[in-house]
Amino acid sequence: MHNTRKINDDVYWVGANDKRLSLFESAFPLPNGVSYNSYLVLDEKTILLDCVDKSVSGVFFENLNFLLQDRKLDYVVINHIEPDHGATLNELVLRFPDVKIVGNTRTICMIKQFFDFDIDKHAITVKEGEEIATGKHRFVFYTAAMVHWPEVMVTYDAADKYLYSADAFGTFGTLNGNIFADEVDFDRDFLDEARRYYTNIVGKYGAQVQAILKKAAGLEISAILPLHGPIWRKNLGSIIEKYHKWSTYTPEEDGVLIAYTSVYGNTENAANILAVKLAEGGVKKIAMFDASVTHHSFILSQAFRFSRIVFASTTYNAKIFVSMEALLHDIAAHNLQNRTVAFIENGSWAALSGKQMKDILAPLKNTTFLENTVSLKSSVKQNNLTEIEDLAKEIIMSLPKQEQNIVHESKVEPNAFFKITYGLFVLTAEKDGKHSGCIINTVMQITDQPKQIAIAINKSNFTYDLIAGSKKFNISTLTTDSHFDIFERFGFKSGRDTDKFAGFEDACEKSENGLYYITRGVNSFFSAEVISSADYGTHVLLVAQVSEAVVLSNAPSLSYQYYFDHIKPKPAAKPKAPPGKKTYVCRICGYIEEGYDELPDDYFCPLCKHPREVMELQV
Numbered sequence: 001m002h003n004t005r006k007i008n009d010d011v012y013w014v015g016a017n018d019k020r021l022s023l024f025e026s027a028f029p030l031p032n033g034v035s036y037n038s039y040l041v042l043d044e045k046t047i048l049l050d051c052v053d054k055s056v057s058g059v060f061f062e063n064l065n066f067l068l069q070d071r072k073l074d075y076v077v078i079n080h081i082e083p084d085h086g087a088t089l090n091e092l093v094l095r096f097p098d099v100k101i102v103g104n105t106r107t108i109c110m111i112k113q114f115f116d117f118d119i120d121k122h123a124i125t126v127k128e129g130e131e132i133a134t135g136k137h138r139f140v141f142y143t144a145a146m147v148h149w150p151e152v153m154v155t156y157d158a159a160d161k162y163l164y165s166a167d168a169f170g171t172f173g174t175l176n177g178n179i180f181a182d183e184v185d186f187d188r189d190f191l192d193e194a195r196r197y198y199t200n201i202v203g204k205y206g207a208q209v210q211a212i213l214k215k216a217a218g219l220e221i222s223a224i225l226p227l228h229g230p231i232w233r234k235n236l237g238s239i240i241e242k243y244h245k246w247s248t249y250t251p252e253e254d255g256v257l258i259a260y261t262s263v264y265g266n267t268e269n270a271a272n273i274l275a276v277k278l279a280e281g282g283v284k285k286i287a288m289f290d291a292s293v294t295h296h297s298f299i300l301s302q303a304f305r306f307s308r309i310v311f312a313s314t315t316y317n318a319k320i321f322v323s324m325e326a327l328l329h330d331i332a333a334h335n336l337q338n339r340t341v342a343f344i345e346n347g348s349w350a351a352l353s354g355k356q357m358k359d360i361l362a363p364l365k366n367t368t369f370l371e372n373t374v375s376l377k378s379s380v381k382q383n384n385l386t387e388i389e390d391l392a393k394e395i396i397m398s399l400p401k402q403e404q405n406i407v408h409e410s411k412v413e414p415n416a417f418f419k420i421t422y423g424l425f426v427l428t429a430e431k432d433g434k435h436s437g438c439i440i441n442t443v444m445q446i447t448d449q450p451k452q453i454a455i456a457i458n459k460s461n462f463t464y465d466l467i468a469g470s471k472k473f474n475i476s477t478l479t480t481d482s483h484f485d486i487f488e489r490f491g492f493k494s495g496r497d498t499d500k501f502a503g504f505e506d507a508c509e510k511s512e513n514g515l516y517y518i519t520r521g522v523n524s525f526f527s528a529e530v531i532s533s534a535d536y537g538t539h540v541l542l543v544a545q546v547s548e549a550v551v552l553s554n555a556p557s558l559s560y561q562y563y564f565d566h567i568k569p570k571p572a573a574k575p576k577a578p579p580g581k582k583t584y585v586c587r588i589c590g591y592i593e594e595g596y597d598e599l600p601d602d603y604f605c606p607l608c609k610h611p612r613e614v615m616e617l618q619v
């Protein structure tokens with residue numbers, strides 16, 4: 001039975017849908033099927049704009065018979081001869097033997113390649129700008145080479161101001177009764193598939209699409225009637241704008257596409273960690289795909305959508321994993337440009353995929369490769385976490401300001417300030433790549449709006465040197481769960497001659513400002529920037545603006561009293577000074593000094609490096 005829809009008094013949709021086809025062009029999955037549009041104009045003469053795929057020929061010819069009644073078909077315009085539209089042309093000629101076939105020289109040539117009937121007997125060859133009048137309607141032809149084949153043209157009806165646009169402005173997905181874009185939620189139901197259709201079918205030919213957009217700009221258009229998907233009769237600017245972006249390889253959105261392949265899940269693990277770091281850094285638009293699972297046509301489409309792309313692949317037979325290699329070649333073949341790209345590679349004995357992935361994409365125009373590459377050996381290790389964090393930071397920094405860590409504001413958790421007591425804290429800092437930290441006991445909140453804190457630090461501490469240079473520091477609030485090793489590490493040694501974070505990787509992380517904070521035995525951390533300082537002799541008072549304040553646990557903050565009572569080890573027995581000598585015990589670390597009668601003025605505890613004032617004489 002026929003199934004048509006009226007577009008205006010003279011014009012009818014006579015196409016059909018195919019929900020059964022699994023692969024369009026034997027290449028692209030069709031989760032929502034596809035429509036083959038054809039348009040019949042009943043004027044003084046009758047004219048058909050394109051045919052349909054063979055799979056829907058039955059209803060197509062019923063549609064023509066129903067609308068033509070006993071009229072003959074005078075013309076068929078072949079805007080595009082590719083078989084998804086042209087395969088029914090020979091049957092059309094058999095059914096309507098007097099029909100004239102309108103095409104350009106390339107069209108007629110290609111029809112001869114596909115069919116054996118006497119085309120010359122039917123052909124009307126048209127050139128750029130030539131027209132055919134059917135009565136009220138006047139059809140003007142414009143070439144649109146490579147959108148999508150070289151013979152493609154578009155037809156403009158000067159009476160209705162309709163642009164019959166061939167594949168241009170088409171989309172995958174069937175028309176479910178509603179054949180107009182304004183009858184559906186296009187952005188929700190069709191935009192992704194319109195992008196996938198465009199990018200995969202004509203994405204390579206951006207310059208040619210630009211050329212047809214320029215021609216269209218010179219026409220007054222009331223509706224765009226493509227060969228696939230909904231007809232545009234309202235809000236034409238929205239789809240034209242998308243075509244401008246896609247054809248100039250301009251990202252639609254500042255966001256991050258992560259495409260990965262993973263044999264045993266370890267490369268996937270790295271990709272997932274990166275996604276979380278990006279999200280924690282405020283990136284809202286993140287798309288992730290396993291390229292071995294998701295057909296590359298979907299991923300290619302998202303590559304046209306997003307501005308930043310991360311490819312993560314294991315090394316396989318000393319090459320890129322096969323499904324990732326296919327995706328990368330596909331992206332390169334479609335001429336993607338203007339993207340910022342980074343890589344994660346993996347290899348249990350030779351991680352080679354990163355360089356090879358870059359080599360495939362290097363020829364693409366205006367492609368920026370980020371400096372940080374994550375290189376895994378089998379699985380994500382602690383050093384890789386740092387690499388992933390650095391990559392996340394670089395991606396975030398490459399994004400426009402409004403896409404960057406908007407979370408800075410929201411990451412200042414008011415509850416974190418409730419953890420501050422007159423207790424003990426690890427103060428950490430960094431300058432020129434050197435990280436260090438020390439124990440301090442003075443942190444206080446000064447103002448709520450803005451969030452400002454003050455700390456006091458001994459000027460002799462190496463950590464103070466770092467802060468004096470960088471003006472940044474982190475505070476980690478120690479809890480009653482903290483172990484003495486933290487005090488040994490950060491309180492008893494100097495950062496001048498030891499790396500305080502060596503072997504401590506499982507108990508610290510970096511905050512947004514790139515400084516370490518402690519994650520074990522800590523209930524909160526603060527990142528701050530120094531805004532003023534006051535010198536008080538041995539110590540400096542620093543006032544700082546908080547940029548990040550995060551609650552890490554509900555454990556009680558540590559007081560000095562609790563430290564002395566429960567954490568600091570007690571000497572086994574009260575030391576006794578040898579004859580003629582006195583015994584001193586370091587109040588900070590418990591070190592026992594027995595070598596002096598009187599400690600010299602420049603004495604420092606050899607264990608924790610605190611000055612002689614902390615040494616208590618034992619009596």
Ligand code: FEO
Pocket residue numbers: 080082084085148149167227228
């Ligand atoms: Fe819809 Fe290029 O065929």
